[in-house]
Amino acid sequence: MQFETRAIHEGQQPDPQTGAVIVPIYLTSTYQQEAIGQHKGYEYSRTGNPTRNALEQSLASIENGKFGLAFASGLAATTTVLSLLKTGDHIVAGDDLYGGTYRLLEKVVNNWGVKTTYIDIDNIPEFETAIQPNTKLIWIETPTNPLLKIIDIVSLANLARKNNIILVVDNTFASPYFQKPLELGADIVVHSTTKYLGGHSDVIGGAVVTSNEQLYTELKFYQNAIGAVPSPFDSWLVLRGIKTLAVRMREHEKNALFLAEFLAKHPKVEKIYYPGLPSHEQHQLAKEQMSGFGGMISLELKGGFAEVERFASRIQLFLLAESLGGVESLLCYPAKMTHGSLPPTERLKRGIKDNLVRLSVGIEHSLDLQADLENALS
Numbered sequence: 001m002q003f004e005t006r007a008i009h010e011g012q013q014p015d016p017q018t019g020a021v022i023v024p025i026y027l028t029s030t031y032q033q034e035a036i037g038q039h040k041g042y043e044y045s046r047t048g049n050p051t052r053n054a055l056e057q058s059l060a061s062i063e064n065g066k067f068g069l070a071f072a073s074g075l076a077a078t079t080t081v082l083s084l085l086k087t088g089d090h091i092v093a094g095d096d097l098y099g100g101t102y103r104l105l106e107k108v109v110n111n112w113g114v115k116t117t118y119i120d121i122d123n124i125p126e127f128e129t130a131i132q133p134n135t136k137l138i139w140i141e142t143p144t145n146p147l148l149k150i151i152d153i154v155s156l157a158n159l160a161r162k163n164n165i166i167l168v169v170d171n172t173f174a175s176p177y178f179q180k181p182l183e184l185g186a187d188i189v190v191h192s193t194t195k196y197l198g199g200h201s202d203v204i205g206g207a208v209v210t211s212n213e214q215l216y217t218e219l220k221f222y223q224n225a226i227g228a229v230p231s232p233f234d235s236w237l238v239l240r241g242i243k244t245l246a247v248r249m250r251e252h253e254k255n256a257l258f259l260a261e262f263l264a265k266h267p268k269v270e271k272i273y274y275p276g277l278p279s280h281e282q283h284q285l286a287k288e289q290m291s292g293f294g295g296m297i298s299l300e301l302k303g304g305f306a307e308v309e310r311f312a313s314r315i316q317l318f319l320l321a322e323s324l325g326g327v328e329s330l331l332c333y334p335a336k337m338t339h340g341s342l343p344p345t346e347r348l349k350r351g352i353k354d355n356l357v358r359l360s361v362g363i364e365h366s367l368d369l370q371a372d373l374e375n376a377l378s
């Protein structure tokens, strides 16, 4: 079945008891057992819950994976994946990453005795050079947050396989509608379902998908042992979001491409980052490994922080807020918001300048969004 059909039906058969078309929100913490050790597959809702189960099946299906796991946030999913590592292990990570992932690696995982080396995402040979005998995991985002760089998943997967390293791709920015990292050779896909999968800025959640049964068994163990699971209601919201993912992503992309072309020509814009523009450094690669370019745009304004402040104070439809991937357009200032946890030297080294702003393009009418940007810029 095609993506759109699976997104609506997979894991969501009508309720056998009532015929309810929509998976119920099973607000129960526990389940009666018929006799000691005899139950219907559910014992306790941290371990398993029917609403979460439906979501986990749906997540696996839309990523073309075998096994899905749902979490209380994107960072809960990330933490659970990183729990695969032991003291003395080493991570190689792309250097353009969500600030919260960087903070987790540096301020939490580092304390477990697991060190991370950050590599310029444009440079695959450098990833190879960074591999040590104790390197167990490669972690990347593509497109990256916030600079929308694209990394060649197939090449990195070959490198990881050759060295017996787990390759994890955070697929939050592309969404499974536009990119399927498992098909390209990644071992694990991670999502902040808070973003496109939820799609309506009303839930925090995370996901992990894999086709490797051994990794799944370990991750399922850690999901239960660590306990950062989503509530049944949150699971239901993400499940509902996924049903319209395809139509929303097509609109996000259409609007983003239109605005990127407009902004690229605007005299107040110094530089634009959108993988759908032929001027983007990895446009060709994006075309090869993605089926669309997504709804995120970053841009550097002419001038510095003062110009950014004026722009942010004048814009109206784009709401000044962290996060992305909802139906409403958002404006983010990475240096002080999503990437505020990076020390300024690290931030500037990675190219996140003081005049950089990030747009999450929503699905409002493109002409209204264009008028809002024009008014704020001029």
Ligand code: P1T
Residues within 6 Å of the ligand: 073, 074, 075, 076, 098, 100, 101, 141, 145, 170, 172, 173, 191, 192, 193, 194, 204, 205, 206, 322, 323, 324, 332, 338
């Ligand atoms: O916020 P949470 O659901 O825990 O997800 C963390 C996360 C993981 N991966 C990527 C690529 C992300 O962008 C995020 C969260 N990002 C934002 C809140 C943001 O505005 O960029």
